[in-house]
Structure formats: structure tokens, C-alpha cells
Amino acid sequence: MKIYVTSIFVDDQDKAEAFYTRVLGFQVKHNIPLGEDRWLTVVSSEAPDGTELLLEPSNHPAVGPYRAALVADGIPAHSFQVEDLDAERRRLEKHGVEFVQEPMDAGPVRMAIIDDTCGNLIQLIEMNEAG
Incomplete structure (x- = not known):
């Protein structure tokens, strides 16, 4: 068994995509439209087949207080x-x-x-x- 994907809640997927790719240096692995949101994952450019980080929309009511x-x-x-x-x-x-x-x-x-x-x-x- 291995970790395939883990997620981080983000306020804005476009802003998160820009930060995680242009600033941190990750690369987009998946960018699949899902209604108003996307299945948007990034991976390390050093390990493109490694664990994916899902930039997950934070619109669930529990997310705000948790974060x-x-x-x-x-x-x-x-x-x-x-x-x-x-x-x-x-x-x-x-x-x-x-x-x-x-x-x-x-x-x-x-x-x-x-x-x-x-x-x-x-x-x-x-x-x-x-x-």
C-alpha cells in the first residue's frame, strides 16, 4: 500500500494553482473540470510519478473553522x-x-x-x- 493522493483545502483553485506551480515549483498532474470546481492535483517536479497533492476547494462548512x-x-x-x-x-x-x-x-x-x-x-x- 502507498499514498496516492493527499489533499489541502484552498480558498481559490486558480490562486492555489499559481502559488503551488509558479512559486513552489510543483507541476500540474491532473486538471479535470468537475462542475464549478476541478480535480486539480500537483506533484513535485522532482518526482512527477510521486504522491499527488489535491488542491481541494474549501467550501465545506467544516473547513473554515478547522483551518x-x-x-x-x-x-x-x-x-x-x-x-x-x-x-x-x-x-x-x-x-x-x-x-x-x-x-x-x-x-x-x-x-x-x-x-x-x-x-x-x-x-x-x-x-x-x-x-
């Missing part, structure tokens, strides 16, 4: 691994990405948290050599 509670507590919706967190930070800041938690060491990882502009916090992780 607001996560953001209020500083809890990321997802965690993405990067090779060099400091280099990634410099690259993302050039795109105007807000870091809500500066890079810091946390045991076997170096981590930071960004705002995805679509209602979520995202954790960026760099594995330390010991990790």
Missing part, C-alpha cells in the same frame, strides 16, 4: 522537504512568500513555516545530516 484553528495555533497543513532551507528561503522571499516561522533547528531537521496565501500554513523541512 482557522490550525492557523491560529501555528499548525501546518502539510510538510514539504527541501534540500537547502536557506537557499529555498531566499528563492521564496523573492516571490513575496511570507515566512511565519523563521528557519530553526528542531532535532533531526531544520524547519520553517510559510503562508501559502490560500488559507494554510506549510512547513518546509531540511533533513540534518544526523537525521
Whole structure:
């Protein structure tokens, strides 16, 4: 068994598509119209056959309070691994990405948290050599 797709709730699929592809560097895997919304998934350009991230519309009534509670507590919706967190930070800041938690060491990882502009916090992780 393996993870095929996981989802993240987004306020606006067009805005999310732009952020996750143009800013983070993912690529669209599926873009299938489904009424007013789309089955819109992205994958890492480093692993195009890997796990897909569904940019899922956040219109279910439970989503708003759930995401607001996560953001209020500083809890990321997802965690993405990067090779060099400091280099990634410099690259993302050039795109105007807000870091809500500066890079810091946390045991076997170096981590930071960004705002995805679509209602979520995202954790960026760099594995330390010991990790």
C-alpha cells in the first residue's frame, strides 16, 4: 500500500494553482473540470510519478473553522522537504512568500513555516545530516 493522493483545502483553485506551480515549483498532474470546481492535483517536479497533492476547494462548512484553528495555533497543513532551507528561503522571499516561522533547528531537521496565501500554513523541512 502507498499514498496516492493527499489533499489541502484552498480558498481559490486558480490562486492555489499559481502559488503551488509558479512559486513552489510543483507541476500540474491532473486538471479535470468537475462542475464549478476541478480535480486539480500537483506533484513535485522532482518526482512527477510521486504522491499527488489535491488542491481541494474549501467550501465545506467544516473547513473554515478547522483551518482557522490550525492557523491560529501555528499548525501546518502539510510538510514539504527541501534540500537547502536557506537557499529555498531566499528563492521564496523573492516571490513575496511570507515566512511565519523563521528557519530553526528542531532535532533531526531544520524547519520553517510559510503562508501559502490560500488559507494554510506549510512547513518546509531540511533533513540534518544526523537525521
